[in-house]
Amino acid sequence: MTNDPLIRLEGIKKVFFTDEVETHALSGVHFDIGRGEYVSISGPSGCGKSTLLAILGLLDTPSEGTYTLNNRQVADIGASERAQIRNKEIGFVFQAFNLIGDLSVFENVELPLTYRDGVSKAERRERAIAALERVGMAHRVKHYPAQLSGGQQQRVAVARALVGQPSILLADEPTGNLDSKNGEAVMELLDELHKAGSTICMVTHDPRYADFADRKIFMFDGRVVDEATMHRLRHEEDQRLMRPARAAAAAAATGGGAA
Ligand SMILES: Nc1ncnc2c1ncn2[C@@H]1O[C@H](COP(=O)(O)OP(=O)(O)OP(=O)(O)O)[C@@H](O)[C@H]1O
Numbered sequence: 001m002t003n004d005p006l007i008r009l010e011g012i013k014k015v016f017f018t019d020e021v022e023t024h025a026l027s028g029v030h031f032d033i034g035r036g037e038y039v040s041i042s043g044p045s046g047c048g049k050s051t052l053l054a055i056l057g058l059l060d061t062p063s064e065g066t067y068t069l070n071n072r073q074v075a076d077i078g079a080s081e082r083a084q085i086r087n088k089e090i091g092f093v094f095q096a097f098n099l100i101g102d103l104s105v106f107e108n109v110e111l112p113l114t115y116r117d118g119v120s121k122a123e124r125r126e127r128a129i130a131a132l133e134r135v136g137m138a139h140r141v142k143h144y145p146a147q148l149s150g151g152q153q154q155r156v157a158v159a160r161a162l163v164g165q166p167s168i169l170l171a172d173e174p175t176g177n178l179d180s181k182n183g184e185a186v187m188e189l190l191d192e193l194h195k196a197g198s199t200i201c202m203v204t205h206d207p208r209y210a211d212f213a214d215r216k217i218f219m220f221d222g223r224v225v226d227e228a229t230m231h232r233l234r235h236e237e238d239q240r241l242m243r244p245a246r247a248a249a250a251a252a253a254t255g256g257g258a259a
């Protein structure tokens with residue numbers, strides 16, 4: 001039983017309907033993530049990475065396909081139990097931080113613990129401060145998110161995700177707004193969480209950070225592909241997008257495009 005994957009995705013599709021437009025964000029995603037595994041997800045902007053993470057984190061549901069978490073089909077889990085799993089088991093670092101503007105830094109980080117039974121106020125305080133110390137933000141506990149730089153907000157968001165010691169951490173570009181020193185500090189935190197047994201799924205554009213993972217997953221246009229295929233498709237797409245621009249530049253250079 002413990003050899004079963006923690007996460008199994010089979011034929012996951014996600015279609016968004018807005019006005020008259022249908023967006024196929026995920027077009028049949030299959031993969032497993034083992035217990036305690038650390039995977040990275042990379043791929044071009046818009047290929048469906050955040051959509052996938054939202055589904056993995058029980059924040060959104062697929063349009064089609066089966067998500068099995070810990071040997072249970074997620075579709076069969078009721079809303080309140082789902083919320084409980086989200087609070088107790090899953091830490092989320094959102095791409096857009098999603099800190100709550102009306103709460104101070106300290107209150108934002110403490111928040112996940114307030115949903116838990118049996119964590120005293122003193123313990124919440126101790127753990128929130130410890131998490132903030134880990135990301136070098138303990139000197140800003142009384143600030144509000146709007147009073148912080150982008151990188152500082154990101155570090156607070158990482159502290160909030162780690163404070164509950166989640167068994168699954170889903171991180172969407174957790175280093176996207178950080179300089180290399182803070183980026184590496186965050187990667188070390190993830191590494192420690194991983195060594196302590198957590199399963200980690202991290203979206204990153206940065207190959208250096210993807211190297212921290214046990215396994216790299218690549219996506220293109222709503223599907224999982226191998227690395228070489230992703231680079232090839234990306235190159236082809238760049239060529240396609242470049243062609244009109246290059247033709248215009250060539251025409252301008254020969255004086256033919258001035259009309
Ligand atoms: N709520 C939504 N309604 C409509 N379309 C959406 C919605 N969320 C995402 N999409 C579309 O789904 C596709 C995948 O979006 P997603 O945010 O998953 O991409 P991503 O890989 O995370 O990109 P990035 O690297 O830029 O963050 C995009 O084409 C996007 O426009």
Ligand SMILES: [Mg+2]
Nearest residue numbers: 049050051095
């Ligand atoms: Mg995204």
